[in-house]
Amino acid sequence: MKRILFIKSGLFGDDSVSTQIAQSLVDRLIEKHPGSDVSRIDLDEDDLPHLDAEEFNSWTASADKLDEKQKALAARSDNLIDQLLSHDTLVLAVPMYNLGIPSTLKAWIDRVTRAGKTFRYTSEGPAGLVSGMQAYLVFARGGIYRDTPLDTQTGYLTSVLGLMGIEDVESIYAEGLNMGGDARDQSIAGAMARVEKLFAEYQKELNYAAA
Ligand SMILES: Cc1cc2nc3c(=O)[nH]c(=O)nc-3n(C[C@H](O)[C@H](O)[C@H](O)COP(=O)(O)O)c2cc1C
Numbered sequence: 001m002k003r004i005l006f007i008k009s010g011l012f013g014d015d016s017v018s019t020q021i022a023q024s025l026v027d028r029l030i031e032k033h034p035g036s037d038v039s040r041i042d043l044d045e046d047d048l049p050h051l052d053a054e055e056f057n058s059w060t061a062s063a064d065k066l067d068e069k070q071k072a073l074a075a076r077s078d079n080l081i082d083q084l085l086s087h088d089t090l091v092l093a094v095p096m097y098n099l100g101i102p103s104t105l106k107a108w109i110d111r112v113t114r115a116g117k118t119f120r121y122t123s124e125g126p127a128g129l130v131s132g133m134q135a136y137l138v139f140a141r142g143g144i145y146r147d148t149p150l151d152t153q154t155g156y157l158t159s160v161l162g163l164m165g166i167e168d169v170e171s172i173y174a175e176g177l178n179m180g181g182d183a184r185d186q187s188i189a190g191a192m193a194r195v196e197k198l199f200a201e202y203q204k205e206l207n208y209a210a211a
Helices: 017-032 053-060 068-085 103-112 152-163 183-210
Strands: 003-008 037-042 089-095 119-122 125-128 134-140 168-174
Touching: 003 017, 017 089, 017 134, 017 168, 017 183, 053 068, 068 103, 089 152, 125 152, 134 152, 152 168, 168 183
Parallel strands: 003 037, 003 089, 089 134, 134 168
Antiparallel strands: 119 125
16 A cells, blocks of 8 residues: 655646646556555646745744744644655656746745754765655656757756655657647657556566465
């Protein structure tokens, strides 16, 4: 049984390709681990604002010095971190917007990547405090950027998850979605096939371990 946190960041609700592929990945996870729980966050609906100084300072000031507004600001990040830590599987649906991740996803990351909570500073650099979490990243892009310097998403997300200690990361790509012709259908089919293959490989490993 898995505890799955499924985070969508697309603007277009259920029409979002990243959300659709990530949903089928979640379906496969549930098939593989019957009884799994799924929590969903729709960042497009949640209206998380950009992080500002008042909110950041509410994390470091002592609790008895905070007014009601600052307490609510601190609780927002605390609650998102508690939610993340109460799951063991993270599925991120990630559209490409202007060569980056959606700003709504960045607003979530800015609240869960917190010194003393999800990572700590050491003399050798930062060390992650999140253990035992598997992450799946499902990317949807109008163009094709994988393995080029313009793919800012993969490096950034794997690095920031790694900073928190989430190092077991699988990435799935649907690219060329806006390039016309058959590219869109082929790309979605390719990404779906990748999801199937991923779980067929897991199943093979399970069968092998059980034999
Ligand atoms: C505001 C905006 C900016 C975009 N910027 C890019 C871009 O820089 N590169 C790209 O390949 N596609 C870009 N696209 C296209 C999206 O990546 C593409 O439509 C993708 O399907 C979005 O993911 P989704 O279907 O999961 O919502 C952009 C789309 C929007 C709405």
